[in-house]
Amino acid sequence: MNGLIMAGQLLLGLSILVILHELGHFLAARAFGIKVEKFYLFFDAWGFKLFSFKRGGVEYGVGWLPLGGYVKIAGMIDESMDTEQMAQPAQPWEFRSKPAWQRLIVMLGGIIVNVIVGIVIFWMLTFSYGQDYIINNKLNDGIAVGNIGKEIGLKNGDRVLAINGVKLIKFGDLISSKVLFGDAQLTVLRGDKTLYVTVPDNVLNKISKNEKDNFISPRYRMQSLKTVGAPDENSGPSFFDKLFNRKVEAPVYPAYTAGIKPGDSIISVNNKAVTFFDEFKDEVSRNAGRKVEIKAIRKGQLMNFSVPVTAEGVIGVGPKMAALPIAHVDYSFFESLPIGLNMAWSTFADNAKGIGKMLTGKVSARNISSPIGIAKVYGSTFDWIKFWTLTGLISMALAFMNLLPIPGLDGGHVVFLLIEMIQRKPVSEKVLERAQIVGFVILISLMVFAFGNDILKSFGK
Structure with missing residues (x-):
């Protein structure tokens, strides 16, 4: 059930953002009189789709492959690789027939909408809930x-x-x-x-x-304990444990077995007084694999416990903070706007800094996450504020990622349009087709790498 809640939140958040992103391309194209043939949430790979309908000459639908979405714009070399259409004479309502500046706006339309959505989400969260x-x-x-x-x-x-x-x-x-x-x-x-x-x-x-x-x-400071490591119904087998038929039992920590209970106040470890929880943790971790003698107060009475410490240096207790x-x-409606703008810009800039540090080797690429990792961040319980905060963060991340100059992404198209505007002639269709294939390979490789990261993390690697 927890996995379904995580997956449901992820699909809802991404679906909202993908629809709005593609709507940005759609509206910009229609504003310049460019024909849009398809508007899809998710991909209808190999012609398979969950459902579709036609209205106003556009086919709207939902594909079966939940890895994004797309609008198919007539006269444009995109992921559909419709070379037959491109072999025909250009029509006035096609993408390729429009001035470069109009095509540039169409390609930036999705990114602009993602930025606006991110700003609005952070603005409304700040206005509604304060900080x-x-x-x-x-x-x-x-x-x-x-x-x-x-x-x-x-x-x-x-x-x-x-x-x-x-x-x-x-x-x-x-x-x-x-x-x-x-x-x-x-x-x-x-x-x-x-x-x-x-x-x-x-x-x-x-x-x-x-x-x-x-x-x-x-x-x-050390006060009465909030948690003592007992079996937890939420710490059972994960999706991957079930998939590979691995037996996983909820952990039972030594403190629980030794008889320590929530509400106990630990005052010393091996006769060393502990005033702060970090002092307690340090003393316990120094005795990893051995036993520690713990004194605690329970309802005014002094209690003594002999507790084995795990190899990781813990006994399984948590303080009542x-x-x-x-x-x-709290902020007014207009006071919230600059805060929302700053949060959106900071998220965008952090993505840029993170990619820069990955390229220079200062940050590991193992930090790249797939939808599996993102779903875990959403969590197994629905929290309205957390949901919209994460959706706002992802919206800004999508804006940045789509701006990267990788063929197949909006940023790749933008680069070729800027080249065309500088040299005052279009880049050849052959170059665009080959670049699209290269971009597709790069994106699939990144996706496989990201999924591999999260799968390995699920195995503790």
């Missing part, structure tokens, strides 16, 4: 630092005052692209000393293999 953020200067106990944070020179209890000289207001900015893309300088208060820590440009590679909490998180200093800000 919540952790107030950085009220984190009196500072930060908890994972292994990656320690590698770059941070310590538990540090207080980060600024990023690149700009005062840090929202704690969340510490785990945003401002820092994770590297080369950011953090101004840190340690005790009564101010020092500067530079985040290396390979930090995102390391974090992508772990969790963001292994970098920096707010520091929590103290209420974080969270601020909520």
Whole structure:
């Protein structure tokens, strides 16, 4: 059931974005009197489709292959590779008969709509729900630092005052692209000393293999436990476990077996007092594969437990997080617009920076995700805010990806149109046809690579 919810959210979000993207091409083409022959959600590969109907000379339908969608524009070399039509004399209502500037607008139509959709989504989310953020200067106990944070020179209890000289207001900015893309300088208060820590440009590679909490998180005091690792109905076999008939049982952690219960307050590990949860984690992880002696308070009584630590250095408990200093800000309809614009632009720019770092080898291509990975991000429960936030992020990502100068994508067509406008004559149809084939091979290879990434991740590799 969880898999169906994830897949359903993904299909809904992508369907909305694909329809609107193709609608951008459709409306631009019709505005210039260009004939559109097909408008499809998903691909009707090899002529198979779920359903279709005709209206106004256009065939509308839904294909069976859920990898996007398309509009078939008359007189244009596209993924349909309709060479027979291109062999006929050009007609005034065909794409190829129109001025280059009109064709350029048609090709940019989908990208423009995706950008507008992203802006509108972020604008309306900000207007409807406002923004919540952790107030950085009220984190009196500072930060908890994972292994990656320690590698770059941070310590538990540090207080980060600024990023690149700009005062840090929202704690969340510490785990945003401002820092994770590297080369950011953090101004840190340690005790009564101010020092500067530079985040290396390979930090995102390391974090992508772990969790963001292994970098920096707010520091929590040890209080009554919220979770103790008991069997969880949501941690059963995944789709791939079922597919390959692998037996997977919900994990039972040592703390549960030893008798530790939610509500217990751990006060020491191996007779070492633990005030903060990061101190507890560090002491437990140092004893990986061995037993630890834990003292805890339960309803005013001192309890003693001897707990084996797993090879990964955990016993399976989670703290009841103290209420974080969270601020909520509401914005008016017009105040929300520049915030939505900034969120959309930041997402677009982050995609550009990410691709640039992949090309230079500073970020691993293993971070590329297929629809499988995206579905996992949507999650197994429907959350209206999360759904629209992710859909807005994907809309901006689609705008950027379609702008890449790869034949077969809108950006590839844009490049050839710009060449035509510069040299004042069209690029030959043979070149366009061959480029389309090359682009198709590139896109299929990227898709196979992305699916392979997510499949391997499902096997823990």
